[in-house]
Amino acid sequence: MNGNDYKTELWEKICSRDDMNAFESLFHSLNKRLIQFCVVYVRRIEIAEEIAADVFVKCWENRKSMPEIKNIEAYLFVAVKNHSLNYLKKYSSVTWNSLQNENKYELIDLFDPEKEIELKELAFKMEQAIQSLPLQAQLVFRLIKEDGMKYKDAAEILDISPKTVQTQLYRAIKKLSHIFSAYQTKAVCKSNT
Incomplete structure (x- = not known):
């Protein structure tokens, strides 16, 4: 089973059975990537984390009315992009800071x-x-x-x-x-x- 099939299966469980474990699995499989994607727009990790969390919360709250979504990963990325753009419209005077994510690259030779x-x-x-x-x-x-x-x-x-x-x-x-x-x-x- 590929990654999209797995996420689709999780989404079906979330919508049809209110499966919190499936929701947590979906969250853990996509949250970090959604935050990194969002940071490209908003340039602040704290804001990106809030936006990604808000998108997940809305998905959980509206799960019963969204079972027709077939590609939940694409849906979440589009939702994060739209929330990010809305944030930028609302707070366009925010200073853009550069992000330095020290945990992003793990290939380090500890002996040198x-x-x-x-x-x-x-x-x-x-x-x-x-x-x-x-x-x-x-x-x-x-x-x-x-x-x-x-x-x-x-x-x-x-x-x-x-x-x-x-x-x-x-x-x-x-x-x-x-x-x-x-x-x-x-x-x-x-x-x-």
Whole structure:
């Protein structure tokens, strides 16, 4: 059973049987990804956590009237996107802060402190590079490369065509490659001095 089938099965249990365990499983399988997705819009983790929680609460409260939803994952991503946009409209004077999620990258060699610093620096540079992308390219990159979504699902969530998803992903990868080739050139020059 693939991930979407599993989530669909959970959603059916939630709607038909008020199954709290199924709801908790659905929450744990998607909450972190929804928060990361939301942060791209609102730029504050606390707000992203509130928005994701609100979406889950509304789903639980309205479960009886929503059994026709077949792709609950896509539905939740679209709901988070819409709540995020509504938040931005309401609080457009909010200062945008950059997010530094230290737990995002776990590949650390504990026996080599120098390597640990290099990996953290690289992760920080990668996050900065992703945040420098135009918003749509950033969202496409995160959904496809970080969340492992298919083009069709990302297109549905962002309300764009799969071809636009493909184009935006190509542009994002091209820009990131350019940024990191410059970074790599600097690193080689630094190590040769």
